Amino acid sequence: MPHYLHITKKVVYIILFSVVFFACGNKCLAADRNIVAIIKNKDLSYYNEMIDGFKAAVAARKIAITCNEFVMGDGDINEKIKAAAPRMIYALGSTTLKKIEQTVNNVAVVYSAAFAEGDDVLHGDNVTGANFYVSVTDQCEKLKQIIPGIKTVGVIYNPDANEKTIAMAGRKLSASGITLALFPARTPADIPHLENMSVDALWLFPDPVVAQQTIVTRILYTALIKKIPVIGISPSYVKAGAFMALTCDYRDVGKQAGEAAARILQGEKASEIAVTTPRQFKLYLNRSVADKLQVSIPHYLISEASEVYGE
Amino acid sequence: MRIGIAAKLNLLVICMVAMLGFFLSWFFIRHETTSLISEYDKRVEAISRNFAYNCEYGILVGDKDGLRRLIAGVKNEEDIIYVSVKDKSGRILVQWSAGPDAAGGNTREFIKSVISKTVRHEPGEYVDVFEEQPEIEEIVGSVRLGFTLSARDRQIRQVRSVVMLFVSFATVLSTILAYGVIRIFIGHTLVPLVDGIKKFAAGDLRHRVVMKGSDELAELGALFNSMAENLSATLVSREFVVNIIDSMMNCLIVVNGQGVIMMVNNAVCDLLGYKKSELDGKTADVIFDKAVINECPAGKKSGVNCETVFVTRSGKRIPMLFSSSVMADEKGTARGVVCAAQDISERKRAENALRIYNEQLKRSNQNLEDFAYIASHDLQEPLRKVKAFSDFIKTKYESVLDEKGLDYISRMQSATGRMQALIDSLLTYSRVATKAQPFALVDLNVTLQGVITDLEMRIRDTGGRVDAGQLPSLEADHVQMQQLFQNLIGNALKFHRKDVPPVVKIYNQPVGADEGYCRIVVEDNGIGFEEKYAEKIFAIFQRLHGREEYEGTGVGLAICRKIMDRHYGSIVARSVPGEGTKFIFTLPLKQKKGEKAYAAGDEKINNNSDGG
Numbered sequence: 001m002p003h004y005l006h007i008t009k010k011v012v013y014i015i016l017f018s019v020v021f022f023a024c025g026n027k028c029l030a031a032d033r034n035i036v037a038i039i040k041n042k043d044l045s046y047y048n049e050m051i052d053g054f055k056a057a058v059a060a061r062k063i064a065i066t067c068n069e070f071v072m073g074d075g076d077i078n079e080k081i082k083a084a085a086p087r088m089i090y091a092l093g094s095t096t097l098k099k100i101e102q103t104v105n106n107v108a109v110v111y112s113a114a115f116a117e118g119d120d121v122l123h124g125d126n127v128t129g130a131n132f133y134v135s136v137t138d139q140c141e142k143l144k145q146i147i148p149g150i151k152t153v154g155v156i157y158n159p160d161a162n163e164k165t166i167a168m169a170g171r172k173l174s175a176s177g178i179t180l181a182l183f184p185a186r187t188p189a190d191i192p193h194l195e196n197m198s199v200d201a202l203w204l205f206p207d208p209v210v211a212q213q214t215i216v217t218r219i220l221y222t223a224l225i226k227k228i229p230v231i232g233i234s235p236s237y238v239k240a241g242a243f244m245a246l247t248c249d250y251r252d253v254g255k256q257a258g259e260a261a262a263r264i265l266q267g268e269k270a271s272e273i274a275v276t277t278p279r280q281f282k283l284y285l286n287r288s289v290a291d292k293l294q295v296s297i298p299h300y301l302i303s304e305a306s307e308v309y310g311e
Numbered sequence: 312m313r314i315g316i317a318a319k320l321n322l323l324v325i326c327m328v329a330m331l332g333f334f335l336s337w338f339f340i341r342h343e344t345t346s347l348i349s350e351y352d353k354r355v356e357a358i359s360r361n362f363a364y365n366c367e368y369g370i371l372v373g374d375k376d377g378l379r380r381l382i383a384g385v386k387n388e389e390d391i392i393y394v395s396v397k398d399k400s401g402r403i404l405v406q407w408s409a410g411p412d413a414a415g416g417n418t419r420e421f422i423k424s425v426i427s428k429t430v431r432h433e434p435g436e437y438v439d440v441f442e443e444q445p446e447i448e449e450i451v452g453s454v455r456l457g458f459t460l461s462a463r464d465r466q467i468r469q470v471r472s473v474v475m476l477f478v479s480f481a482t483v484l485s486t487i488l489a490y491g492v493i494r495i496f497i498g499h500t501l502v503p504l505v506d507g508i509k510k511f512a513a514g515d516l517r518h519r520v521v522m523k524g525s526d527e528l529a530e531l532g533a534l535f536n537s538m539a540e541n542l543s544a545t546l547v548s549r550e551f552v553v554n555i556i557d558s559m560m561n562c563l564i565v566v567n568g569q570g571v572i573m574m575v576n577n578a579v580c581d582l583l584g585y586k587k588s589e590l591d592g593k594t595a596d597v598i599f600d601k602a603v604i605n606e607c608p609a610g611k612k613s614g615v616n617c618e619t620v621f622v623t624r625s626g627k628r629i630p631m632l633f634s635s636s637v638m639a640d641e642k643g644t645a646r647g648v649v650c651a652a653q654d655i656s657e658r659k660r661a662e663n664a665l666r667i668y669n670e671q672l673k674r675s676n677q678n679l680e681d682f683a684y685i686a687s688h689d690l691q692e693p694l695r696k697v698k699a700f701s702d703f704i705k706t707k708y709e710s711v712l713d714e715k716g717l718d719y720i721s722r723m724q725s726a727t728g729r730m731q732a733l734i735d736s737l738l739t740y741s742r743v744a745t746k747a748q749p750f751a752l753v754d755l756n757v758t759l760q761g762v763i764t765d766l767e768m769r770i771r772d773t774g775g776r777v778d779a780g781q782l783p784s785l786e787a788d789h790v791q792m793q794q795l796f797q798n799l800i801g802n803a804l805k806f807h808r809k810d811v812p813p814v815v816k817i818y819n820q821p822v823g824a825d826e827g828y829c830r831i832v833v834e835d836n837g838i839g840f841e842e843k844y845a846e847k848i849f850a851i852f853q854r855l856h857g858r859e860e861y862e863g864t865g866v867g868l869a870i871c872r873k874i875m876d877r878h879y880g881s882i883v884a885r886s887v888p889g890e891g892t893k894f895i896f897t898l899p900l901k902q903k904k905g906e907k908a909y910a911a912g913d914e915k916i917n918n919n920s921d922g923g
Contacts, residue, residue, distance in 0.1 A: 188371035214427065215371070
C-alpha cells in the first residue's frame with residue numbers, strides 16, 4: 001500500500017472519530033440540561049410576567065433549566081419543539097395549551113391558562129398547570145365592598161360562544177345574592193342600549209362581540225353617562241373608564257406553574273399535581289370614575305389597590 | 312454721466328434688498344400658505360377621521376340618533392357644509408347639508424371608510440382590547456364630509472397681504488438704513504481718501520489722509536499714507552522743483568517746438584530785467600537768437616553748447632555760455648527745449664585781458680629775442696675793435712709799457728675773450744628760435760654717432776667712453792638734436808670726477824602707455840650736484856662752479872631746455888653729488904601744430920620763458 005494512502009486512511013479515521021465524539025457529547029450534554037420550551041400564542045405583557053414567575057420558582061428549587069421561547073404562528077411550532085428536544089413545555093394561554101396538548105404526548109406540559117366558570121380544567125397524565133381565571137363572584141364581591149347596594153349585574157355576551165360560562169357565572173352570583181342580567185348579542189348591532197338596561201353594574205366579559213375597542217369605549221362612555229359602574233377585564237380597561245378590575249397576580253400564577261414544573265423535573269408525575277387557581281389578586285380602581293359615579297372608595301381598598309387611576 | 316460709488320452701492324443695496332424682499336415674500340407666502348393648507352388639511356382630515364371613527368358604533372348598532380348627535384357635533388365646525396353617513400350597503404343612514412349657498416367658493420370633500428376593528432381571540436382567553444392589536448378589520452360603512460375652503464382661502468389672502476406689507480416695509484426700511492449707512496461710510500472713508508489722493512496728485516506731497524475705523528478702506532488709507540511717505544522720500548514736489556529752479560544762478564529757459572517761451576527762472580528775470588509774466592508766451596527771439604535752438608536736433612537729447620548773446624530789456628547785450636537740450640516725453644517725442652545759460656561777461660573780460668597780455672608777452676619775447684640776437688651780433692663789432700686795439704697796444708707798445716701796464720692789457724684781453732664767449736653763447740641761445748630748421752624725420756642714432764665722432768678727441772683726452780643704446784627716429788630739428796646731444800655729452804665729459812674716466816650712457820627708456828613720445832636718458836658718472844639745483848642749472852648763465860674750476864658760460868643747458876621747448880618736449884635732471892647725473896628728455900615722435908609740451912610724472916612742464 002502506498003504510504004500516502006496509509007496517511008489518508010488515518011486522517012479519515014480521525015475525522016470520523018471526532019464526529020462521533022462530538023455528536024455523543026452533545027447528546028450527553030443535552031440530556032444533562034433541563035430544556036424547557038416556553039410557548040405562547042402572543043407576546044403579551046402578562047404572559048411575560050408569568051414567564052418571569054415561572055423561571056423564578058424553578059430557580060428557587062435550585063433546578064437548572066434552559067428556556068427556549070416560541071410564539072405560536074411563528075413558523076411550524078411542532079418542528080421547533082422537536083428540534084429543541086425539551087424535557088418540558090410551558091404553555092401560556094388556553095389556545096396554546098389546546099394545540100400543544102393535541103400534538104405533544106411524550107413531554108410533560110405545564111400551563112398557565114384561564115378556564116372560566118363551567119369549563120373543564122385540563123389535567124392529564126403529562127399535563128398540569130395554573131388556572132388564572134378570576135371568578136365573577138370574586139369581582140362582584142369586591143365591587144360590593146365599595147358599592148354595597150349592587151343587586152343586578154349586567155353582562156353582554158355571544159350566546160353561541162359563552163352560553164355555558166355565563167350560565168355558570170349566573171348561578172354562582174345568585175348564590176352571592178346578585179342577579180346576573182344577561183344581554184346576549186351575536187353582532188355588535190345586537191348590543192342593546194345601556195339606557196334600556198336595568199342594571200346596577202356592568203360586567204365586561206371577554207366576548208368576541210364586545211372585544212372591539214370602539215364598542216368598549218362606547219360602552220364605557222355611555223356607562224359613565226348613565227352612572228353605571230363597569231367591572232373591567234384588565235388595568236387598561238380601568239384606565240379607559242371602567243370603575244374597577246380585579247385580576248390575578250400573573251407573576252404569582254407563573255410561580256404556581258413553575259412550582260409544578262419543578263416537581264415534575266424532580267420526578268413527580270404531572271397527573272399527580274393538581275391544577276392551581278390564583279392565590280394572589282390585584283385590584284385596580286379609577287377614582288375619577290368613582291367621583292363621577294359619586295361613589296366613595298374605602299381607604300383600605302385604596303391601600304389594597306395595586307394602582308388607582310384618575311388621582 | 313458720472314455715477315458715484317455711493318449711488319452704485321445704493322443701487323446695489325436696493326437691488327439686493329429688493330431681491331431679498333422678493334425671495335422672502337415668496338418664501339414666507341409659500342411657507343405660510345403651505346402651512347395653512349397643510350394645517351387645514353390636517354384639521355379636516357382629523358375631523359373626517361374622528362367622525363368616521365365615532366360613526367363605527369352607530370353604524371354597527373344602527374343608532375341613527377347617535378349618528379345625528381355626531382353630525383350635530385361636527386356642524387359646529389364653521390367650514391363644514393354637508394355630512395352623510397352610509398352603511399355597508401351604501402344606504403344613507405343620516406345626512407345633513409348647509410344649503411347650496413354655504414360653499415361660497417372652492418370646496419373639498421372627504422370620504423372615509425368606517426372600519427370596525429376586532430381583537431381576535433379564542434373563548435376563555437382574556438382579551439385586552441386596549442393593549443392588543445386588532446386582528447380583524449371590516450369596512451362597515453362610510454362617511455362623506457364636505458368642507459368649504461373660503462375661510463382657508465381668506466386666511467391665505469390675509470397672510471399674503473401681511474407678508475407683502477411686512478416685507479415691503481422691511482425693504483423700504485432696509486433701503487433707507489443702507490442709504491444712511493453708505494452715506495456715513497462714504498463720508499468717513501472714501502471722501503477723505505479721494506480728497507487726499509487729489510491733493511497729493513496736485514503736488515501736495517505732504518498731505519496725508521486721516522481714516523476712521525479699521526476696515527479695508529482704512530487699511531487702504533494707511534497704505535496710501537505709507538506710499539505717499541515713500542514717494543515723498545523719493546520724489547520732489549513741483550513747488551520744490553520750482554524753488555530749486557528759481558534758486559539757480561544760471562538762467563533756465565524752456566521753450567516749445569515753435570520757440571515760444573514756456574518757462575523761465577528767476578535768474579533770467581534778474582539778469583534781463585523782465586518779469587516772468589512778460590516772457591511767458593513770447594518767442595525766444597526776445598531774449599536771444601532763436602537760431603541757436605534750431606541747431607538743437609529734434610529727437611536727440613544732446614543739444615548745443617555755444618556762446619551767444621542775451622539781450623536785456625534795456626537793450627544791453629550780455630555774453631552767455633548757452634546750452635540746450637531736447638526735452639522728450641517717454642515716447643521720445645520732443646516736448647520742448649531746455650536752455651541753460653550762464654553769464655560769461657566776467658570771463659570774457661578776463662579772456663580779453665589774457666589775450667592782450669599774451670600778445671604783449673609774445674611781442675615782448677620776440678623783442679627780447681631780437682634784442683639778444685641784435686645785441687650779441689652788434690656787440691661783437693665794438694668788442695672785436697677793443698680786442699684788436701688791445702692786441703695792437705700790446706704788440707706795438709709792449710716795450711714801452713711797464714709790467715703793470717702789460718698786466719692791465721692782459722686782463723683786458725682776457726675780459727674781452729670772456730665777453731666774446733658770452734656773446735657767442737648768447738647768440739647761439741637766441742639762434743635756437745631765430746635760426747631754427749624745419750622739423751624733419753631724424754634718426755637719433757645717426758645724430759648721436761655724429762656727435763660722438765665730433766667729441767672723439769675729448770673722449771680720448773678724458774679716457775672716457777660713450778655707450779649708446781638704440782634710439783628712435785622722430786620728427787625734429789636735426790641740428791638742434793645734434794646740439795642737444797653735444798651739450799649733454801660735453802657736460803658729462805667736462806664734469807667728470809678726478810681719476811674717474813667719464814662713462815656716458817645714452818639709451819631709450821619706455822614712456823609707458825603714452826606711445827606718441829620717446830624718452831631718452833643721458834647718464835654719466837660725473838661729480839653730480841645737489842638735487843635742489845636741478846632746476847637752476849637750466850637757467851641761462853647759471854653756473855654751479857667757478858670759472859677757475861670748470862670753463863664755460865652757463866648757457867649749454869639753457870639751450871637744451873629751449874630746444875626742448877621748441878620741440879614741445881621736456882627735460883629734467885636727476886643727480887646725486889659724487890655719483891653722477893641723469894638728464895632725461897622726452898620728445899614727441901611726431902610734431903603737430905599746436906602740440907603742447909609733454910608733462911608726465913614728476914617732470915616739470917617747461918615754461919615758455921627762458922628762465923632769465
